[in-house]
Amino acid sequence: MVKDKEYMKNLIEENLLAFVGTRSDTNSKEEHNVEKFFENYFSKLDYFKKHPEYCGLFDIPGDYLDRKIPWCLLKGKGDDTIVFIHHHDVVETKDYGILEYLSLKPYELMEAFKQNKMELPKQAYDDLMSDKWLFGRGCSDMKGGGSIQLSLIEEYSKEEDFNGNIVLISVPDEENLSAGMRGATYLLKDLKEKYNLNYILMLNSEPHERGNDLKPTIYDGSIGKIMPVVYVRGKLAHVGQIYLGLNPINLLSEIIRRTELNPNFIEKVGTTTNPPPTWLYHKDRKQVYDVSLPIASTGYMSILPLKRSPMSIMDELKEICNSAFIQVIDDMNESYKTYNKIAGTEYDKLPWEASVKFYSELYEEALRDSGNEFEIAYSNLMADIKDKFNSNKISTIDASNAIIEKTLEFVRDKNPCVILAIAPPYYPSTNNSLLGEKSEKINETIKKLKLYAKENFNEEYTVQNYFTGISDLSYAMFVSDQEDIDYISNNMLMWNDIYYIPLEIIKELSMPVINVGPFGRDLHKYTERVLKEDLFYKTPQLVDLVVRNILNN
Secondary structure, X not given: OOOOHHHHHHHHHHHHHHHHOOOOEOOOXXXXXXXXXXXXXXXXXXXXXXXXXXXXXXXXXXXXXXXXXXXXXEEOEEEEEEEEEEXXXXXXXXXXXXXXXXOOOHHHHHHHHHOOOOOOOHHHHHHHHHOOEEEOXXXXXXXXXXXXXXXXXXXXXXOOOOEEEEEEEXXXXXXXXXXXXXXXXXXXXXXXHHHOOEEEEEEEOOOEOOOOOOOOEEEOEEOOXXXXXXXXXXXXXXXXXXXXXXXXXXXXXXXXXXXXXXXXXXXXXXXXEOXXXXXXXXXXXXXXXXXXXXXXXXXXXXXXXXXXXXXXXXXXXXXXXXXXXXXXXXXXXXHHHHHHHHHOOOOOOOOOOOOEEEHHHHHHHHHHHHHHHHHHHHHHHHXXXXXXXXXXXXXXXXXXXXXXXXXXXXXXXXXXXXXXXXXXXXXXXXXXXXHHHHHHHHHHHHHHHHHHHHHHHOOOOEEEOOEOOOOHHHHOOOOOOHHHHHHHHHHEOOEOOOEOOOHHHHHHHOOOEEEOOOEEEOXXXXXXXXXXXXXXXXXXXXXXXXXXXXXXX
16 A cells, blocks of 8 residues: 555645646647646656656547547556546636636635635635635546546556556546547557556546535446437428428427436436436527528437447437327327318318438438439538538537438438437446456455545445446446447447547457546536545545555555
8 A cells, every 4th residue: 555645645746736737628739738748747757767668649540639648558567457547638717717827726726715816605615714625627627536646656666566557548538529538449459469468447536526425436337428319300381371381399399398307218227326318409490580480400418328228218219209290290280170170161181290210211211312422412511520520610419410401402202300310429338247257356346445445534435336427437348239339330420430439449448447536526617626635645545455456466
């Protein structure tokens, strides 16, 4: 275990202040600043001076910002290997207002807060005055945890007979589309093959938050995330002839009503219960005002699964959409009957029929109807979208709509329909129970960790089976079969052209996971802070315990 705790505290603090002081706003060129930080870190350690081949900067394949992944390998005895991961990107700092210039300088920021240069909520103010917390962007999410990992690597590098290996990777873009972790999959595969590494654990140090009971938490999995897109094409009509058309807003509203907070999507697995779906966007596609119905309406929702596959989720959504479509048509016919009765005219049943398709089905229909002409148009569109996407001129949902609308152009059937697709990003759900015997050793280590915390800190650590804040641990394992991989690739918009997950490689590398991180509060807010006692003392001891138990040191 870590012996000189005060030395370790000073080392973590030194690394943290330099790390936090390096601006690295997510999805920006400023993430490149971290590369220089790591070059300085590697250059100061005797181990990497002696073994320069064990550290470097890995180019993320196809990254439009040309970002790199700082990495290093501590090569000990044997093949068993732990992978340390953390992300170095942070959310922007504009919410600090007049104190933005101090947002990356924790102690100066706290002094300004104490001088009442910015109003703080009561709990944040009380934490500030207790002197038990460190404030500043990234102190908690998650350069605090990253600094713990860096400091432990520094200490382990001095041990001549270290058993096992540690790979450390620091990834960009976690707060956006996880380009860093998706790209790191290729790096991990390369290192495995080059040095014959046997990956037995991926350890993350994301901060944990606490409820009113203030119980600390560790995690042995990470929740999934899927973003279904629902595009509804209606039928144009003047509002004075409303029954000649079909309003897509009406249909999408019915779909939203049936899916928002739908308890059928709630799962409880182990100690974790996921929240139900919620819609994040809903808009018609009308560009200017006129007195006709909109031609289409679109939106996307967020679903956070624990065990359900994308195919299972999307199949259920298709059934819901079809039922909603039938209900809307029935309601329209009932309204039309009443209208005819009042008007004294003859009623004829409206011609609409429910039609719900997955994007993969729509794509095949366009190929069948228009062949090469569609392929050329699709290729040109994707080139244009890629250019706009890489220069932040188009959003994910606007790109998704453009792809669906271009495909619809080349389909002969122009009747109302619902198109279901998946938009990036996609995060597979992960839990150690999925890996069977591979997880036995980490399960035993978790028991030792809880016992150590109880005996040394008098704290009862709880184990949550899924980190519900979404994390890069989602890319540590993938256990679904080829059918699920094919389903994702066929229905994920922009797949291969702009967005890609090497699921086959992840499946090959699959390893158990654990998240052990410090107690943090107000992540992504100007009051973001981390508990000093956790950051400097407790969490480093717990991470060290995990390492030494897993690698038999």
